[in-house]
Amino acid sequence: MDVPGEITGAEDAIVRSGADATALGMPFVIESKPDGSRRIVFAGPRSLGVNGVTGSAIMADAQLFFDMILPEHRAALDAALARAQASLEPVDVEVAMRRADGEVRWHRIASLPRRQPDGSVMWDSLQVDVTDRREMAAALREQRRRLEMAVDATGLGFWEWDVSAGRLQWSDRNRQLFGVAPGAEVSVERYLELVHPEDLPKVAAAYEAARSQPQGGDYSLEHRVVRPDGVTVWIQSTARVSTDDEGQARLVVGASLDITARKAVEERRGLLMGELAHRAKNGIAVMMAMVAQTARSQTTVEGLEEVLMARLKAMADSQDLVTAAGGRPVSLTEVIGKAVAPFDQGRFDVDTDLGGVTLRGDMASGMGLLIHEMATNAMKYGALSNPAGRVTIALEPAYGGRSAFRWRERGGPQVAPPPGSGFGTRLLNQVLRPQGGEVKFDFDPLGFHARVEFPTVRQ
Numbered sequence: 001m002d003v004p005g006e007i008t009g010a011e012d013a014i015v016r017s018g019a020d021a022t023a024l025g026m027p028f029v030i031e032s033k034p035d036g037s038r039r040i041v042f043a044g045p046r047s048l049g050v051n052g053v054t055g056s057a058i059m060a061d062a063q064l065f066f067d068m069i070l071p072e073h074r075a076a077l078d079a080a081l082a083r084a085q086a087s088l089e090p091v092d093v094e095v096a097m098r099r100a101d102g103e104v105r106w107h108r109i110a111s112l113p114r115r116q117p118d119g120s121v122m123w124d125s126l127q128v129d130v131t132d133r134r135e136m137a138a139a140l141r142e143q144r145r146r147l148e149m150a151v152d153a154t155g156l157g158f159w160e161w162d163v164s165a166g167r168l169q170w171s172d173r174n175r176q177l178f179g180v181a182p183g184a185e186v187s188v189e190r191y192l193e194l195v196h197p198e199d200l201p202k203v204a205a206a207y208e209a210a211r212s213q214p215q216g217g218d219y220s221l222e223h224r225v226v227r228p229d230g231v232t233v234w235i236q237s238t239a240r241v242s243t244d245d246e247g248q249a250r251l252v253v254g255a256s257l258d259i260t261a262r263k264a265v266e267e268r269r270g271l272l273m274g275e276l277a278h279r280a281k282n283g284i285a286v287m288m289a290m291v292a293q294t295a296r297s298q299t300t301v302e303g304l305e306e307v308l309m310a311r312l313k314a315m316a317d318s319q320d321l322v323t324a325a326g327g328r329p330v331s332l333t334e335v336i337g338k339a340v341a342p343f344d345q346g347r348f349d350v351d352t353d354l355g356g357v358t359l360r361g362d363m364a365s366g367m368g369l370l371i372h373e374m375a376t377n378a379m380k381y382g383a384l385s386n387p388a389g390r391v392t393i394a395l396e397p398a399y400g401g402r403s404a405f406r407w408r409e410r411g412g413p414q415v416a417p418p419p420g421s422g423f424g425t426r427l428l429n430q431v432l433r434p435q436g437g438e439v440k441f442d443f444d445p446l447g448f449h450a451r452v453e454f455p456t457v458r459q
Contacts, residue, residue, distance in 0.1 A: 025046065042059070043058050043065075211249050218238070310342065407450045432454065439453075
């Protein structure tokens with residue numbers, strides 16, 4: 001009589017032949033005796049193909065089968081069998097085995113224990129070669145690893161929003177981009193809290209525009225994120241919205257990229273373009289004033305050309321310093337040297353303390369033109385018109401991030417104030433004052449002098 005729940009001989013034969021017929025693997029039965037000995041009481045005909053030895057061979061000598069298991073895996077298998085035998089629970093392990101021809105293959109061994117009346121345990125088992133599956137899994141893991149490395153190199157963070165389930169998943173990189181701790185729970189509400197308040201409307205509009213398209217659509221936008229530590233970063237979000245037949249959003253998958261550095265470059269480029277436009281406008285205004293004022297004071301074309309070209313050269317020489325410095329601050333003594341070079345530099349006493357003073361690049365050309373103009377006037381009307389006259393340029397006290405120098409003439413004819421505003425004063429209005437500069441003229445009868453004050457960068 002068959003006992004309910006036990007496998008009968010007929011059922012056992014059906015199971016074994018079914019395993020052989022479907023090529024699932026090799027069915028076999030192990031008998032474990034109470035004294036610890038064990039033998040293989042049945043081995044299917046697929047043993048030769050699976051193990052390289054016949055089923056009759058391993059039934060005659062069970063140790064032949066167990067010795068195929070690599071030494072490093074035997075202990076794990078024996079431990080699993082011991083636990084299963086004590087509880088009569090199924091065992092399912094994967095071990096590496098060396099076939100009779102020396103090839104190492106991976107096998108899955110699944111066994112179901114049945115206790116016998118004499119205390120022995122019968123193990124109904126199936127051995128399946130899983131080498132190809134493991135190799136494929138390893139290849140997939142390697143491909144995934146390489147893909148993750150490539151993606152990580154791009155700085156992309158991935159996310160997925162299951163709209164119907166209300167579940168949001170972020171990759172570790174995405175958490176990093178948003179300043180969220182690794183493993184921390186995230187939600188749509190938390191994401192919206194991190195988006196800069198001013199950018200929330202355009203984020204919502206981009207999502208709605210994609211959701212409203214038939215079958216869903218894609219969107220891409222740039223928006224700011226305020227991280228929990230208070231740092232604001234720019235994120236480029238790209239996503240695809242999938243909808244159901246009723247047009248309801250079902251799934252949204254996307255990627256995030258930190259573009260803060262790119263936005264900073266764009267901002268600097270915009271500022272630079274604005275600064276270039278500002279400088280060009282100032283330069284044109286200066287040249288227009290220069291041409292107009294020079295034309296009023298000259299009676300011949302030759303005289304106009306000589307004076308105008310000298311003034312333009314003074315500006316150009318000063319600008320050469322700015323160009324050579326790559327836009328960095330320019331030494332004031334270099335600007336002075338360029339501006340007074342046509343007027344016999346030996347007649348200028350330049351304070352050595354001025355060597356530590358630098359000008360912003362945007363002020364150098366204007367300063368050069370102003371110094372050139374004062375030197376021209378000194379040559380025509382002031383100290384340099386007398387062979388014994390000299391010009392002193394000395395550092396003066398200044399405060400609040402500013403520097404100053406005084407232009408002082410001595411040994412020239414007696415000085416009287418001009419009847420009207422001269423070119424130097426108009427130059428101040430066109431160049432120095434918009435850049436924070438200030439010039440005060442003093443027509444002392446003993447010699448003209450001026451105080452020039454300006455923003456500076458000290459070396």
